[in-house]
Every structure is written in C-alpha cells, then in structure tokens.
Amino acid sequence: MDAFISRKRRRESPHPPPQAECPAPPAEQEEESTDIKLAMLSSLHPGRSQDDLLEVLLSCDGSVDAAIEALSAGHKDVPPPPLKRRLTATPGMQSALPFKSGSKSPSKTAAVQPLTRKGKTLHLYTPEDIANHTPCSTIHNFLPPYLANALLEELLAEVPTYESIEFRIFENVVKSPHTACFYVDSLADVQRQRSEYYYNGNDLGDIRQLLPVMRQVSDLVRDAVNKEIDIRIRDFYPDGKKLKYQSPEPWQPNAAFVNCYDGGAQHVGYHSDQLSYLGPRPIIGSLSLGVAREFRVRKIVPKDDPTEADSTSTTPAADISGQIAIHLPHNSLLVMHAEMQEEWKHSIAPALNITPHPVAGNKRVNITYRWYREEFRPKYTPKCKCGLPAVLKTVQKQKVNRGRYMWMCQVGSKPGGGAGCGHFEWAQFTDDGVPAGWKAVADKDNLQAETAQARKAVADEIKL
Numbered sequence: 001m002d003a004f005i006s007r008k009r010r011r012e013s014p015h016p017p018p019q020a021e022c023p024a025p026p027a028e029q030e031e032e033s034t035d036i037k038l039a040m041l042s043s044l045h046p047g048r049s050q051d052d053l054l055e056v057l058l059s060c061d062g063s064v065d066a067a068i069e070a071l072s073a074g075h076k077d078v079p080p081p082p083l084k085r086r087l088t089a090t091p092g093m094q095s096a097l098p099f100k101s102g103s104k105s106p107s108k109t110a111a112v113q114p115l116t117r118k119g120k121t122l123h124l125y126t127p128e129d130i131a132n133h134t135p136c137s138t139i140h141n142f143l144p145p146y147l148a149n150a151l152l153e154e155l156l157a158e159v160p161t162y163e164s165i166e167f168r169i170f171e172n173v174v175k176s177p178h179t180a181c182f183y184v185d186s187l188a189d190v191q192r193q194r195s196e197y198y199y200n201g202n203d204l205g206d207i208r209q210l211l212p213v214m215r216q217v218s219d220l221v222r223d224a225v226n227k228e229i230d231i232r233i234r235d236f237y238p239d240g241k242k243l244k245y246q247s248p249e250p251w252q253p254n255a256a257f258v259n260c261y262d263g264g265a266q267h268v269g270y271h272s273d274q275l276s277y278l279g280p281r282p283i284i285g286s287l288s289l290g291v292a293r294e295f296r297v298r299k300i301v302p303k304d305d306p307t308e309a310d311s312t313s314t315t316p317a318a319d320i321s322g323q324i325a326i327h328l329p330h331n332s333l334l335v336m337h338a339e340m341q342e343e344w345k346h347s348i349a350p351a352l353n354i355t356p357h358p359v360a361g362n363k364r365v366n367i368t369y370r371w372y373r374e375e376f377r378p379k380y381t382p383k384c385k386c387g388l389p390a391v392l393k394t395v396q397k398q399k400v401n402r403g404r405y406m407w408m409c410q411v412g413s414k415p416g417g418g419a420g421c422g423h424f425e426w427a428q429f430t431d432d433g434v435p436a437g438w439k440a441v442a443d444k445d446n447l448q449a450e451t452a453q454a455r456k457a458v459a460d461e462i463k464l
C-alpha cells in the first residue's frame with residue numbers, strides 16, 4: 001500500500017539521475033491510472049457515485065476527456081457501458097486455461113508457451129495454476145472459519161475510521177479510490193514510525209497498534225509464509241537457492257497495511273510496493289476477507305527490449321505483455337514472493353458486479369503483513385539533501401541497469417512538496433540483501449547508546 005501513495009514520480013525532476021528508471025510508457029500510464037482518472041472525475045463531479053463515474057469512464061473507453069465531456073453535457077442517465085472487458089470478480093466463471101496445468105515449475109520447464117497475450121487477461125483460480133504462472137502462491141480457506149470471521153469483524157469495526165490516501169501526480173493531489181490504515185507491532189514501533197519514517201514525503205499520521213485478532217493471525221501468517229518461501233525456493237528457483245538479495249532469515253512480519261474496498265468501484269491501480277523499509281526482494285503475506293475480488297498481476301516490460309522473455313525471473317511462462325487475474329475469495333492467503341515487487345506490478349481491478357459477503361456486505365478487507373527490517377530503518381539508510389530518508393527503488397525498465405537498486409529523494413512526490421533535491425545514489429547490498437556497511441553503522445550506533453548509558457550510570461553513582 002505504501003507504494004501507491006508514491007508510485008507516480010515527477011517526470012520533470014530537475015536533476016534526473018543519469019541511469020534511473022525512465023518514465024512509464026504511455027500504455028502503462030494509461031493502464032495504471034484508472035484510480036487517478038476516477039479521482040479526477042470525482043473531484044469535478046463530487047455528487048456522482050464512484051460506480052457512476054466508473055461506468056461513464058468505461059463507456060468512454062477509459063478516456064478522461066470524453067468522460068468529462070459526457071458528464072458535463074448532462075448525460076445524467078449513464079448508458080450501461082459496453083462490456084468490452086471482463087470486470088466481474090465473481091469466482092465461478094472460470095475461463096479455460098489455454099494449457100494443461102502441470103506440476104512442473106516454470107523455471108525448470110524448458111519451453112513454456114506464453115499464457116497471455118497483449119491486452120488479454122488470463123484468469124487463474126487454483127493454487128497450482130497461480131504458483132506455476134505468477135510470482136505468488138495462495139492458500140484458500142487459510143484460517144479456521146470462526147477466526148476469519150473474528151478478524152473480519154475486528155477490522156469492519158475499524159474501517160469507518162480509515163481514510164483514503166492522498167498522492168501527488170504532477171501538480172495535482174488526488175485521492176486513492178479506497179481506504180487504508182497502517183498497523184505496527186508495539187507502542188515503540190508507533191513512536192519510531194512517527195519520528196523516523198516517511199511515506200511520499202509525509203509521515204502517515206494515523207498509525208495504530210495491531211489489534212488482538214490481527215496479532216494472533218500474524219503468527220499463523222508468519223508460519224505459513226515461511227513454509228511457502230521454502231517451497232518456492234525448492235521448486236521454482238534456479239538450483240533450489242534463494243534469490244540474490246533475498247534475506248535468508250525467517251520472514252518476521254511486524255507491520256500490516258489494511259485496505260478496504262467498499263463496493264466494486266473501489267480499487268487500486270497497478271503498482272509495486274515500496275522497498276525502502278522492507279529491503280530488496282521483499283516478501284508480503286496478504287490475507288483477503290469479505291467480498292471476492294480480482295488481484296491482477298503483470299510482468300514489467302523492459303522498456304528497451306519488449307521482446308525479451310526474461311533474464312532473471314523464475315516465471316518465464318507469463319507473457320510480459322498480458323495480465324493475469326488471481327481470484328481471491330474470502331479467507332485466502334496470497335504470498336507475494338521475492339521476485340514480485342522488482343519484476344511485476346499488481347492491482348485490484350474495479351468490478352462491475354460483486355457478490356455481497358454475509359458478514360462484510362459489499363466490502364473487501366485486505367491485510368498485507370510486512371516485515372520492516374531493522375537494517376532498513378531510516379536512521380541507518382541514506383538521507384537526501386532535503387533531510388528526509390531516501391527511498392529505495394529498482395531499475396525496472398531500462399535493460400542496461402535493470403535489477404540495480406538506487407536511493408532517491410522522495411520529496412518530489414510529496415503533495416505540495418516541490419521538486420525535491422533530485423538526490424540519487426546506487427544502493428549496494430550483500431548477497432543477503434543487507435546494506436553494505438550496515439553492521440558497522442549499527443554497531444557504532446549501539447556503541448554510542450551504550451556509552452551514553454554507561455556515562456549516565458557513572459553520573460548517577462557519583463550523585464548517590
């Protein structure tokens with residue numbers, strides 16, 4: 001979630017880093033910006049419901065200009081949009097897979113036919129198909145039903161207080177068309193978030209402690225995700241080894257973003273999650289409750305080589321031009337594995353039809369459990385000249401530097417924040433994804449704290 005706050009970087013940065021990721025090609029911006037388009041229409045027509053606006057947008061083939069025109073021309077009765085693309089997220093309408101799903105992992109399969117084609121969506125439902133053709137694995141009916149309902153109810157009591165998140169696109173501040181909230185393990189983590197962490201140039205404001213059921217479930221998610229990581233490494237990664245920069249430590253969630261999508265129009269556009277505080281090759285455990293929706297994934301196309309199948313990915317079967325829809329029913333756990341954030345984008349697609357859930361009504365509540373790593377605490381990572389922690393990004397589209405990491409100024413994407421300082425430096429990590437030199441920094445820090453403590457103890461003793 002943290003990334004869709006900031007995923008749109010200013011294109012007119014005064015000091016573009018010489019080798020940084022290039023702006024997204026128009027097609028990608030087009031596809032990524034449904035939320036922004038809806039937010040723009042919403043700000044012009046605050047009285048119209050998101051469903052109405054979505055319908056107008058769809059009937060205008062996604063063109064904001066045409067939609068604005070149609071709305072201003074007083075087309076109050078919006079004609080039903082031609083169903084040019086599948087929007088329903090209701091499971092049970094499985095489109096046949098154009099292949100026989102086997103047990104072989106894509107990375108170990110010599111010649112796998114592309115599954116999707118440009119502009120097409122392949123719908124996947126079974127854990128086997130999902131694991132074989134995307135960087136995700138899923139467990140349906142993850143929690144005992146009573147616990148899933150207890151968690152859902154705990155969160156439904158909170159969601160009325162959630163807010164939509166503002167982000168900046170060029171000079172406009174727009175709101176994400178869904179609501180969200182951030183939870184951390186302990187009170188100390190709340191304080192730490194308030195004093196050290198920034199998202200899109202701002203602190204988050206509303207930071208809460210994990211609720212009791214969320215906390216209980218966090219342990220179950222941790223154990224399941226660690227098992228899934230082992231399976232992924234064993235069955236899908238070259239030589240059965242973890243990826244370069246992936247942490248070898250057991251995954252230890254200590255924070256959670258909760259997203260609420262109230263009705264089919266609420267959604268989130270294509271994005272990758274921010275790496276800054278999770279480190280490279282992060283893993284995320286995502287639990288879905290309530291209304292079933294489509295989680296879509298799409299491989300990032302290298303800008304200067306759209307024909308390239310892949311160099312590092314473990315999932316060559318997915319055609320880089322198409323998208324894959326993963327159907328997430330109530331009580332399903334989805335693990336985004338280590339290859340996900342750097343090489344793929346994900347979204348929650350708008351849905352014209354949803355099947356209400358007996359407890360949640362029209363709402364889908366999603367919890368993404370995350371591991372905020374100590375070595376990526378902002379006090380240890382680079383700062384830019386604006387004085388804020390730099391953000392960690394990876395080159396995704398430029399073939400020559402693809403896969404390299406960089407620290408950059410985040411002020412340029414802060415609502416009202418100006419251009420920022422344009423800070424840029426390449427990031428260096430050990431093979432286990434630890435920032436080069438981190439241990440030394442941390443040790444020095446601890447030494448200073450210990451020295452201060454020792455001095456205080458001596459001073460106290462003298463006073464006595």
Ligand SMILES: O=C(O)CCC(=O)C(=O)O
Pocket residue numbers: 001002003257259268273286295346347348366368
């Ligand atoms: O709602 C979801 O399943 C995805 C949410 C998401 O992408 C995020 O929190 O970053």
Ligand SMILES: [Fe+2]
Pocket residue numbers: 001003271272273346
């Ligand atoms: Fe995300």
